[in-house]
Amino acid sequence: MQWFREWEGFVKGKDSDPPGPIDNAKIAVTKCGNAVLRQGADSGQISEGTWNFLQSIYGGGPEIVLRPPVPPVEPDILQTEEKIELETHGL
Numbered sequence: 022m023q024w025f026r027e028w029e030g031f032v033k034g035k036d037s038d039p040p041g042p043i044d045n046a047k048i049a050v051t052k053c054g055n056a057v058l059r060q061g062a063d064s065g066q067i068s069e070g071t072w073n074f075l076q077s078i079y080g081g082g083p084e085i086v087l088r089p090p091v092p093p094v095e096p097d098i099l100q101t102e103e104k105i106e107l108e109t110h111g112l
Contacts, residue, residue: 022063022064022065023044023047023063024040024043024044024045024081025065027040028040028075028079039079040079041079041081042079042080042081042082043075043076043079043080043081043082044081045081045082045083045084045085046083047059047062048062048063048064048085049062049083049085055086056082056083056084056085056086057085058085058087064085066087072084
């Protein structure tokens with residue numbers, strides 16, 4: 022959270038210099054080619070939108086994804102599940 026604290030100090034006017042690029046190297050380890058959070062790392066979780074915003078301004082990384090994105094469910098599948106649920110409630 023070192024970079025975040027530097028950024029926070031900058032936006033609150035405590036520091037006049039903006040932070041450099043985001044540096045997640047100290048909190049990340051690489052497993053199977055992906056950056057994952059190091060166990061016990063001093064970190065905080067932000068939304069994908071916040072990450073994209075900060076990264077577009079300051080650069081740096083690596084991006085650490087804590088959860089893989091959930092694919093959207095197609096409406097036809099939802100309707101089928103609702104039908105099955107309604108049919109079983111009638112029994």
